[in-house]
Amino acid sequence: MWFPFPLLLVHCSILVVSSGAAESSHTLSVNQTLSDGQTLVSLGQVFELGFFSPGTSRNRYLGMWYRNSTPTYVWVANRNDPIVNSTAELALTQDGSLSLRNGSTSYWSVNTTAGASLQLLDDGNLVLKDGSGNYLWQSYDNITNTLLPGMKLGWNLETGSVRNMTSWASSTDPFSGQFTFSLDPPESPQLVLRKDGQKLYRWGPWNGVRFSGTSELRANPVFDPIFNSSPQEVYYSYQVVEDSVLSRLLLTWDGQIQYLSWRNSNEWTLMVTLQRDECDTYRKCGPFGSCYSGDMICKCLEGFVPTSPQSWNSIDWTDGCTRKWELNCGNGDGFNRDSENLASTSTPPEGVAFPQRRPILVFYPGLLGLGS
Known part of the structure; x- marks a missing residue:
C-alpha cells in the first residue's frame, strides 16, 4: 500500500517544474513556453503578460496589462490575428525565435539571435535580450493604442522605423482601428491625428516648451513632456513626476487622445484631453x-x-x-x-x-x- 504514494509525489513535482517557471517569473528562457492561463509578471509586480479576451469576446490575445488596476490592456501582440481557442502558446526556441503559435499555425513571431531570453520589465517594456543584456527586440518599438512613460512616438532616422499609435477597432476589439496618432514629418515635427489616413487634428511645431496650438502637453505636476530632435531620432515622449503614479496616454477607439493617471482613487482619472479647442x-x-x-x-x-x-x-x-x-x-x-x-x-x-x-x-x- 505504500507504493502509490511516492508515485503521486513524483507526479506532482513534475507539474510544478513544467508550469511554475512561467507563472511566477518575469523571464521566459530558451525552450520554455507560456501557455494560456500562465503569465509573466514584472519584478515589481507592475505589469503582467498573458492571454486575455476583451469584453465578451471569445477571441484570445497575447497582451500586457497593469497588474494592480482594473483590466487595462496596454499592448497586444496579435491584435490583427486573434486566436479562436485556448490552446495556443508563446515559445522561445534555441535559435532565438519567439513565436505565438497553435500547433503549426503562427499568429505572431519575432526572429532574433540564438541564446536570447524574454523579460517583462517594470516600465512595461517586453524585451528580448542577448547574453550581454543588449536589446534585440522590444515592445516599445511596436506601439499599439497606448503610450507609456518612456515610450517614443516618432522616428528612428538610422533604421527608418516609425513609431505611431493606432486605435482599437472598438472598445472590445484590439484590431487596428481607424485612428492613428503620430509625430510627423521629422523635418518640422507636429503631432497629427488621422482618421483613415486623413488629417483631423494637428499640434505643433515644438516651441521649446510645448507643441504650439495646445497647452495640454506642457510640464505640469503630473508629467514632464520630452521632445528630442537629433540626427539619430526625432520623437515625443514623457516621464511621470512621481514613479509611484501609473500613467498612460491613450488613443481611444473613437479617436480621443487622453492622458490618464491612477493614484489612490482605485480608478483611472482623466487628466488631459487634447481635442478641447475646435x-x-x-x-x-x-x-x-x-x-x-x-x-x-x-x-x-x-x-x-x-x-x-x-x-x-x-x-x-x-x-x-x-x-x-x-x-x-x-x-x-x-x-x-x-x-x-x-x-x-x-x-x-x-x-x-x-x-x-x-x-x-x-x-x-x-x-x-x-x-x-
Missing part, C-alpha cells in the same frame, strides 16, 4: 481662413471673402476663402512688417535662448498664389 481641427476654416476661439470661429484673412457664403452661414467653413480681387500690389497685396517676434511670446526653458526681438517680415504665400 481650432485644433485640421483645415477647420479651409484655405485662407483663420480660426479663433469664440462665437465666430472662422474668419477670412484680410483681402479675402468666403468662397461659399451659404456654407459659412450654415457653419461649414471647409471651403475657405477666396481673394477679393486679382493679385495687384497697388491694392495692398504683398508683405507686412511685424515688430513682434513670435518666439518672444514664450518663456524659454533653462539653457535655451530665443532670438532678440527685432522687426520681421511676415510672408503669406497665398497672397502670391502659392497657398492651398
